Amino acid sequence: MLSALIAGLATGALYAAAALVYNVMFSTSKVLSVTTGHTAMLGGVFGAWFMQAFGLPVPVALLGSIGVGALFGLLTDFVAIRRVLSRSDEHLWLLSTLALATMVQQAIALWWGTEPKPFPRVIAQDFGAGLLDQKYWLPVIVAIALAVGLELFYRRTLYGKLFVAMSEDIFAARARGIPTDRIRMLSYVMAGAMGGLAGFAAGQLTFAYFALGLTLTLNGFIALAVGGLGSNLGALVGGAALGILSSIATYYVGGEFQQTISVGLLMVVLLLKPEGLFGTRNVRPV
Amino acid sequence: MSISLRRALVGAAALAWAAGAFAQDAIRIGWLSSLTGPLSSAAIAENQGVQFAVEEINKAGGVNGRKLELITRDTAGDPTKAVNLAKQLAFTEKVHFIIGPVNSGESLATVPILARAGIPNLIIGSVDELVDAKKYPNAFRAINTNRQWIEAANHYALNVIKRKKIAVIGDTSGYGTSSAKTAAELLDKAGIKPVYSVLIDPNKTDLTDEMNKAKAAGADVVMPWSAATGLLARLLNTRGDMGWDVPIVGHPALMAPAIKKLLNKPEYWGNAVAAGYVSTTYDEKGKLPAKTQALIDKLHGKMGTGEIDYMLWWVALGYDTVKIVEYAVKQANGTDPKVIQKVLENTKGLQGVYATYSWSAAQRNGFPDHQIVMNQANSFKDGAYRAAR
């Protein structure tokens, strides 16, 4: 039972990291990108590739994964967001990010293969460590670090404050002279880098696997919706709740109903408190 | 008409007749393979076997002077595509035989359609429901059935290493659920009830719970029936990390070369036994059966002497299916489906590389029970394995 909790916490941390990525992308563009999960998938796949094909040491491979994630974030902004936001059609970005996500997933499948491939050890550790194994704790540490880092970023740095300004009122921000397009691009690069880091940290848990992208997009979204859009603490809580609930449910009921239970959680929370546990009630301008 | 012109005309007519007779319809073989998508590694290897056999036969002059024409279609693991392509091969390309599809999920959809079209179909999927002498009279299976794998593994677990407390592990995919069900049925027939039975999502990242529960239930052998290499690797890793030395006996995917890289430590592959074949098992002297060795030598001749890093039985299976077509056409002296059906129904002991095939009017599974042998999972070398003691 304890191992179910720990394993659930670890997977939940990965979901929480995905929710944080959603938050960052959403703050500057009001877009929830389908490519969120894929940044983590790329981090895991490329991390494994750098370490195995080129024998690069772990820190270099880590930087490489973060770089790939950042590059993909940039690509998302360029290709899927930039031209689309300028049009008035509200949900075009959903289509463009869905298209980009599908293309990336299929391209990786064709190149990397459809079987999960191994992710090497990051820190030297004996395999008999049981519940203290790094594959459980790395994602948790990274998720917490990302959340804390984001909070500090928003509160202490100028760029963070620019993000907050854009998320509150983009027209006012633009009127104040903030180069919103460039800031948005920066936010996507940052979000992609975060995703890449999370994917790398969770690589030993998930193996390097191409289909991880869509699963993470969905589960990261459930974590986000449960925790509340825009809240970093909510992302952590939502992710942990989803991971642990999934794990405990599988422990008692069996693996056949995993998805049903996760989505059940989502539906219940959305019906009772649509803005999520820590979200703010959205007043829509008319 | 002058003599020379007449002669020329007769000569031309004779040449045309000869060309016509020579360019007699080639024997068209449709090959439905999932070269991309899930199970593609098996399909790619089987494809090599099929192509190699076709080339070899054509180089030797074809079958009864007729060349073999291979028409390959990639189904990508999608049953809808498989149905579309099966119909295309049957009605547009008008093939005489169809080999495949590889995936059981696709085969379940195409077998009834090809039965209606009356085209002889060589089955290479292992799910038991794929053949039926009455419903699908033209479908003949070359690979073993799921049942045969499970029975061999059960026999090994119960009678050879003499275990009684069995933990059955399946996955939540289509193949996994039906295999686990069959495994439970067969154990039940042997009077054994598993002490622990579970279905796991193939992408589940952590199996410590399930293994702990199995251990707590007192299992003394773990039998996984899943083709998901990720799941099987995690199972082996969890067992090793726990320090529990229970034997793992199950699906051939346990000994897939891809598993090696996913293991935390290479010794985790020890004490694991998987269902394999006589044709790809080294004997005590380290030699393979003569026919298998002959195929390997021919393959080396064609593709260089590098190590074989895939499961050899896939290539042997592909090779054999084309040889079965050759045999059937020779015996039937043509490609009339009804005659082919009669020929194959009366085939006993047709020696191939992968197996010795026998079918009958009531039996469409050609693989003999006794040619399955349990292999040591970590003994992979050059495509084949050592037998498990």
Next chain:
Amino acid sequence: MCGRCEREQIEMKRLLTVIVVAAALITLPFWAGDQYQLHIAALIGAYWVLIAGLNLVVGFSGQLSVGHVGLLAIGAYAFAIIAGTHGIDPWLALAASGGIGALCGFLLGLPSLRLPGFYFAMATLAFALIVTELVLAFEGLTGGGVGLSVPSFPAPFDTSEGNYWLILGMAALVTWLTWNVARLMWGRGLIAVRDSVVTAQAVGVPVLHAKLAAFVFSGLTAGLGGALFAVIQSYITPDTFLFELGMFFFVCIIIGGRGSIIGPFLGTVVLTALPELSAPLAKLGNFFYGLLLLLVVLLLPEGIGRLFQIVLERLRPRRVESVPIAPQPERLAAAIKVGQR
């Protein structure tokens, strides 16, 4: 100058095109190359039954449902279980599949349609995954991984030609229904909901009712489409109903052009036939759909149907009659006199 005659001429031309196309479709089994091409045509028909309904949801009311493959699966399995396992009359089973599809559409739509765009899309995605999970879990009912065999309709629809005509009939019926919805007030209401919810509400369109009604209708057509699809395949397994298929339906509508009926139909025909014609394309399958979707969204958000219209306009611009408006004082004086009386 006969404005009315011109309008009548256009109407006649339209009617003629419809008759020619209908005749071509009805006689297709006779001029199609072989059974395989007939099969593809029937498949397009079954897909179109679902997509026509989905068009009202995605194309007209702008609700981005990516998980309709779940409803297709429900319709297919409902038919296979009712007509196959229980041996009930296939016609009743067909109607039941539609009904069950509509019910599930209602149950899915009721909580989800209140959610904003992305949330709704994720909810439908999750729904599609849940349906596959449940199909595998309840294997006593659905055959689990092994799947179910599907009976065909009674004669004369049990041959390939007969099956095709049945599907053609259903597709025509569904098309006619959606066409009516589209051109009447309902359709405009849905488009208003898609383009500006607030304005629609302000004008009095019952937004949630409209969205839900469209969604339930799409559930009905998905159920029917699923049953027809199952009959074509003659054997269904859970592997057939993957998320990629839901994405395929969605892409057909987007590239065809939202807000029209002929656009998505052309989209369906092209996207179903294309992989069959080009084998390398079949391998790239899903990558290609993603690329196509991206290109359309970036370059032609109105869809390829719109491209058609633009080209048509270039070649044959609609002549707009200019009627000068000049004041007519005599009529005004007469009217005032009448009013004064």
